Amino acid sequence: MERKLFLKNGLAALGLAAIAPLANACKKNTDGSTDTTTTTSGTDSTGGTSSTTCSTTPTETAGPFPTITPSSLVKSNIVGDRTGVAFTIKIYIKNKNASCAALAGAIVDIWHCDKDGYYSEYGGTSMQTVDYTSVHFLRGRQTTDSNGLVTFTSIFPGWYTSRATHIHVHVYNSSGTSLLVTQIAFPEGSSSAVYLVNTTGSSYGYTKGMTGYTYNSSDTVFTDDSSGLETATCTGNLSGGYTLAHTINVSA
DSSP states (O other), rough: OOOOOTTTTTGGGOOOOOOOTTTTTTOOOOOOSSHHHHHHHETTTTTSEEEEEOOOOOOOOOOOOOOOOOOBBOBBOOOOOOOOSEEEEEEEEGGGGGGTTEEETTTEEEEEOTTTTOOOOOOOSSSSOOOOOOOOOTTEEEOOOSSSHHHHHHEEOOOOOTSSSSEEEEEEEETEEEEEEEEEEOOOSSTTTTHHHHHHHGGTTOTTTTTTTTGGGGGGGTTTTTTTBEEEEEEEEETTTEEEEEEEEEEO
16 A cells, blocks of 8 residues: 655644464563653553653654544444454553653544554545545544543554554543644564564454565654654464553643
């Protein structure tokens, strides 16, 4: 599928309009605490060390396929009619301006492509030839709980030319004011979920393999993510499904 890459920050504002063991396939930890921090003796909900200082998650482009009317898609199960490897998405929102405490009441929109690399709400153009303009799969909105957590039920995203596997996220405060548009990257490597799903998941419909795949290091959105603030943790296996956990730090 042909894709026209957008400049990294140019459209951020538009977010408003029989194999080796598979368990623990993705191991990169990203609790968002990459600055010099003062830590407590416990751990936070994501399994990372709690801290009172954190770095704001980088802003990224919402385009070229942002959700057209996010408020109409308040739901946690975003699968729709799509098929693929079962996937649970857990996103924690923290407030950098409140000692990195959990941000309750934040509105979180997510969207990602299906196993074949296609987005709903768009299509019939050179950018995406298959027309999915009348459907709304793999898009949803939830409000964070007291732990700053939203959870979505989905299918593992596929990939398309020029982009690594990723999830788009737009975070608003409880009043609907935009706080951050960003993207989530996936760990890579021969034991990662990205590799295993695409190379051993043909029975689930993943037939592309990794030939022509754009890795994070070559993806123009993620090339500067040296701190790992945009890379999630992913655990699980093909038959049981995968779970992604990721913390996003905003200034609220």
